[in-house]
Amino acid sequence: MRNYKDLFLLDSEITYLNFGSFGACPKPIFETYQDWQLKLERSPVHFIVDEAIKELENVRKKLGEYIGANFQDIVMVTNPSYAINTIAKAFPLKQGDEILSTNLEYGACDRVWEYYCEKAGAIYIKQEISLPLESKESFLIEFWKGFSKNTKAVYISHITSATGLILPIEEICIEAKKRGLITIIDGAHVPGHLQLNLSQLEADIYTGACHKWMMGPKGSSFLYVNKENQDWVDPLLISWGYKSEFPSDSNFIDFHQTSGTRDYAAFLTVSKCIHFMAENNWESVSNICKKETLSQGIHLTELLKSSFLAPLTSEFYGQLFSVPIKTSEPTKLKELLFEKYKIEIPIILQNGNSYLRFSYQAFNNSDDMAVLYKAIEELIKNGNIIAAK
Ligand SMILES: Cc1ncc(COP(=O)(O)O)c(C=O)c1O
Known part of the structure; x- marks a missing residue:
């Protein structure tokens, strides 16, 4: 594989093994982002009122093709947290209702559901899933x-956050669907990582980040809601789109797309991300990374004398790999990895366990992993990590 660094x-001083948290933009994508910002600054009124709104429709069309969804069913949002807040706040929860989830969800979104369920007297069920998955x-x-x-x-x-599992x-x-339930899928890590075809998946509601594996600028994500559910999904923010003076043929888009003055540059860059991935044959780059993730994941797990969280296949693993790690001071260990060894890698706590999670993106190579292995060996020797027997 070519050197993508x-x-x-x-x-370049940092061994970057945490693409998963906030992504990172390739230079051509970042330049396009800055171009959009410049365009806005040169003609703020014309750009925001006319150009950006028209261009947003093109973005939704391109994104719709890319994720297999009708462009009238997708709105751009800043991030999956925003999308989940929109849905949980608008969901017609009544006392005693239950939202079925798992104990493997992203902490911030767990809190969103807990908040709105508590308010309504409903229950957020974090169904316990045993690890390893069989x-x-x-x-x-x-x-x-x-x-x-x-x-x-x-x-x-x-794809789960702490455990990195599909x-x-x-x-x-x-x-x-058979049980008559609405499905709300948090696909924060999916676009640009796994192939997504929402028309086949038949999820009712889906959110994905464009600023993670699609490599877009921070603050670019989407919320998809199928036609059957659009009526009850109020926007978080009411603005000109409500009782619009210039309605389009979609209430849903009118309602969600306008939210007062904002910088549209991150949203508008999403077309470039899609173009960049096609031009650079990113699917095959991603496939190479996935293979490498598995073999490096096996090595890291052995080094830590730890255990796998799922069968080692592409059914469960993509470009994220989490290994349970034994340490009494996870925060200090993470700081040590960054300050002393210059490695950016998260240690994530969930259900009383600590997970060392690495991401493998095009710019990573075996040298990066070797830096991590050397640090881990030293930390085990010094007693900072208690390797299991
Ligand atoms: C599974 C999952 N859901 C939601 C989010 C939230 O993403 P954001 O902070 O961009 O809203 C993350 C962030 O990493 C995540 O991993």
Whole structure:
């Protein structure tokens, strides 16, 4: 694979193994982002009122093609947190209703559901999923144990954050439909990482970040809502789109797209991300990274004398790999990895466990992993990590 390090703006002093948290822009994408900002600054009124709104439609059309969705069913939002807040706040929750989820979700979004469920007297069910996962089937059996006659919707990650696992979302959407439930999928890590075809997936609601694996500027993401559910999904912010003086043929788009003065540059750059990935055959780059993720993940797990979180196949792993790590001071350990060894890698806590999670993107290579392995060996020797027997 060609050396992609020069294509990114990342500090060469840092071994960057945390693409997953906030992504990183390749130079051509970042330049396009800055071009949009300049265009806005040169003619703020004309740009915001006319150009940006028209260009946003092109972005939605390109993104729609890329993720297999009708462009009238997608709105651009800053991030998946915003999308989940929109949905949880608008969801017609009643006392005693249940939202079925798992104990593997992203902490900030867990809090969103907890907040709105508590307010309504509803219950957010974090169904316990045992790790390691044995198979898709065993996951599904455990997951559906959380279902009851009060369940109204399923909320679940397509790729989990702390554990970096791909979950069987296709099967969940099919079964949820049979049970009459609304499916709300947190696909923050999916676009640009796994192939996504929303018309096949049949999720009711889906959010994905464009600023992670699509390599867009921070603050570019989407919220997809199918036609059947658009009526109840109020925007977080009411603006000119409500009772619009110039309505388009979609209430949903009018309602969600206007939110007062804002910098549209990150949204508008998403077309460039799609073009960049096509031009650079990014699917095959991603496939090479996925293979490398698995083999490096095996090595890291052995080094830590730890265990795998799922069967080692592409069904469960993409370009993220989490290894349970034993340490009494996870925060200090993370700081040590950054300050002393110049490695950017997260240690994420969930359900009483600490996970060392590496991301493998085009700019990574085996030298980066070797830097991590050397640091880990030293930290084990010094007693900062208690390697299991
Ligand atoms: C699974 C998952 N959901 C949601 C989010 C939230 O993303 P953001 O902070 O961009 O809203 C993240 C962030 O890493 C995530 O991993």
